[in-house]
Amino acid sequence: MIKRAGFYALLAVVMLYCAGPLAWQLITSIKPSGEIAVLPPLVSTNPTAAHYLSVFHDYSFARYILNSLIVAGSTTILSLLVGSICSFGLAKLRVPFASLVLAFILSVSMFPPIATVSPLYIIIRTLGLRDTLAALVMTHTVFSLPLTVWVLTNFFRTVPDDIYHAARIDGCRPFQVYWKIMLPLSLPAVYTTAILVFIFSWNEFLFALTFTSSSARTVPVAIALFPGIHEMPWGEIAAASVIVTLPIILLVLFFQRKIVEGLTSGAVKG
Amino acid sequence: MKDREGGIRYVAPALIVLTLVTVYPVLYVFYLSLYRKLLIFNISKFISLDNYLFLIRDERFWNAFRNTVYFTGLSVALELLLGLGIAVLLNRSFRLKGASRAIVLIPWAIPTVVSARMWELMFNTDYGVVNYLLDVSINWLGSPSWAIHAAIFVDVWKTTPFVVILLTAGFQVIPRELYHAARIDGAGPWQVFRSVTLPLLLPVILVVLLFRTLDAFRVFDAVYVLTGGGPANSTETMSIYAYKVLFQTLQFGYGSALSLVVFFCTGCISIFYIRLMTGRRT
Numbered sequence: 001m002i003k004r005a006g007f008y009a010l011l012a013v014v015m016l017y018c019a020g021p022l023a024w025q026l027i028t029s030i031k032p033s034g035e036i037a038v039l040p041p042l043v044s045t046n047p048t049a050a051h052y053l054s055v056f057h058d059y060s061f062a063r064y065i066l067n068s069l070i071v072a073g074s075t076t077i078l079s080l081l082v083g084s085i086c087s088f089g090l091a092k093l094r095v096p097f098a099s100l101v102l103a104f105i106l107s108v109s110m111f112p113p114i115a116t117v118s119p120l121y122i123i124i125r126t127l128g129l130r131d132t133l134a135a136l137v138m139t140h141t142v143f144s145l146p147l148t149v150w151v152l153t154n155f156f157r158t159v160p161d162d163i164y165h166a167a168r169i170d171g172c173r174p175f176q177v178y179w180k181i182m183l184p185l186s187l188p189a190v191y192t193t194a195i196l197v198f199i200f201s202w203n204e205f206l207f208a209l210t211f212t213s214s215s216a217r218t219v220p221v222a223i224a225l226f227p228g229i230h231e232m233p234w235g236e237i238a239a240a241s242v243i244v245t246l247p248i249i250l251l252v253l254f255f256q257r258k259i260v261e262g263l264t265s266g267a268v269k270g
Numbered sequence: 271m272k273d274r275e276g277g278i279r280y281v282a283p284a285l286i287v288l289t290l291v292t293v294y295p296v297l298y299v300f301y302l303s304l305y306r307k308l309l310i311f312n313i314s315k316f317i318s319l320d321n322y323l324f325l326i327r328d329e330r331f332w333n334a335f336r337n338t339v340y341f342t343g344l345s346v347a348l349e350l351l352l353g354l355g356i357a358v359l360l361n362r363s364f365r366l367k368g369a370s371r372a373i374v375l376i377p378w379a380i381p382t383v384v385s386a387r388m389w390e391l392m393f394n395t396d397y398g399v400v401n402y403l404l405d406v407s408i409n410w411l412g413s414p415s416w417a418i419h420a421a422i423f424v425d426v427w428k429t430t431p432f433v434v435i436l437l438t439a440g441f442q443v444i445p446r447e448l449y450h451a452a453r454i455d456g457a458g459p460w461q462v463f464r465s466v467t468l469p470l471l472l473p474v475i476l477v478v479l480l481f482r483t484l485d486a487f488r489v490f491d492a493v494y495v496l497t498g499g500g501p502a503n504s505t506e507t508m509s510i511y512a513y514k515v516l517f518q519t520l521q522f523g524y525g526s527a528l529s530l531v532v533f534f535c536t537g538c539i540s541i542f543y544i545r546l547m548t549g550r551r552t
Contacts, residue, residue, distance in 0.1 A: 105284065116296060
């Protein structure tokens with residue numbers, strides 16, 4: 001009995017540790033400005049939506065959210081397209097040095113972004129792509145490819161080769177086998193990858209900070225560079241944080257199983 | 271399989287874009303690092319290895335190097351211990367298990383920038399909730415000895431869920447019979463953990479260590495947003511120093527040399543862990 005109580009007490013501490021900071025941000029976001037810099041009370045008695053309105057009126061957050069959605073959405077689609085075609089080749093077709101190719105693609109995930117940011121900046125500037133969403137889509141797509149290729153190649157390999165051969169005998173060209181049979185069969189893995197890539201791109205900061213200045217700014221950059229003249233606008237920062245975090249949290253709570261599958265793919269057995 | 275058809279065309283697009291956006295830039299970084307290059311004044315002069323010679327004598331670089339190693343060592347160790355503890359806790363069967371596992375994922379899902387901003391407010395000296403709850407008035411982010419630990423704490427908070435997920439998956443592949451056998455042989459819970467769970471979990475632990483060490487070593491956003499590298503460069507990691515040289519002072523030559531050092535270090539870390547893993551398997 002005591003043991004059981006101790007377990008639940010420990011569990012409660014862990015839950016508070018994980019969810020507490022976000023809850024605090026939520027509480028801060030509905031405090032009137034005057035109460036944020038005063039403790040106690042912990043919770044305001046007259047909550048307000050002013051910070052949420054201000055984020056959209058005074059800081060053009062709608063624009064940043066739209067930018068982030070476009071970048072993360074395009075990145076997800078492109079990464080899955082290029083990555084799944086590559087995975088299909090690696091898993092079901094004859095590719096010289098296939099394991100070496102896979103090793104090379106995986107090694108890219110170990111590249112520190114800082115080691116590529118200066119030449120990429122020069123290239124992007126030369127191409128006239130500074131402060132465009134295209135520059136971000138391009139870099140995010142490439143840096144998410146290792147994850148996509150890894151998860152999908154592992155999954156495609158579990159699809160029996162007989163299915164591939166049967167489809168070929170029935171007259172499907174290899175690309176049709178990929179498009180009409182492999183992809184539909186692999187939808188669970190595709191969704192998993194899509195969620196992971198979307199979250200990666202939605203949260204990415206270094207490239208977004210470096211390649212954008214105003215019109216292509218994404219949400220993380222906007223939150224990091226929140227303008228404060230004398231005092232930090234903590235209420236607005238909290239409101240903005242809640243706005244960009246809630247969709248991701250919902251995604252995680254809904255697709256918890258899929259995300260865990262994707263993150264652990266290969267890490268446990270391979 | 272010999273009856274496979276050629277698939278180079280399928281792999282080519284991914285390989286081409288990867289080469290263009292990652293391999294080519296790394297070669298380009300090396301080229302840049304041999305120049306004195308100031309982006310604003312269009313100065314570009316070949317100076318061979320002078321940037322690297324300067325780097326060896328650059329006290330600020332060594333400071334960033336020490337900070338990065340300290341940050342990496344401490345945060346990875348804490349993440350592993352805490353992650354192991356939480357994974358063991360969640361591995362028991364209890365009501366609300368699914369919900370608890372989802373809640374543990376929350377810090378992982380929060381954008382790093384947002385988590386840094388959240389903790390910045392909570393660590394505030396005058397009205398931060400941390401000081402309020404602890405009933406102290408510590409200047410967490412303003413004093414050099416506290417700031418690096420505050421940054422480590424934020425990183426640990428953010429990334430422990432990842433460790434929990436991988437270790438939990440690792441628990442699942444350990445056969446139940448082994449536990450029963452150990453218990454029949456009279457082993458206590460701690461002995462079971464030490465002689466059954468831990469050895470069988472070791473491959474997963476190595477994967478966790480590889481991922482987490484690499485991520486911690488190249489840390490940028492969490493610390494950059496939380497402290498900006500300050501106070502007095504006490505939290506300036508190598509990535510932050512390289513970024514500042516590149517984009518605040520616009521010295522692309524020296525900044526590239528610095529970022530190449532980060533690349534070299536992460537390469538060494540990867541090789542070290544991968545050797546450890548393949549060495550165990552054979």
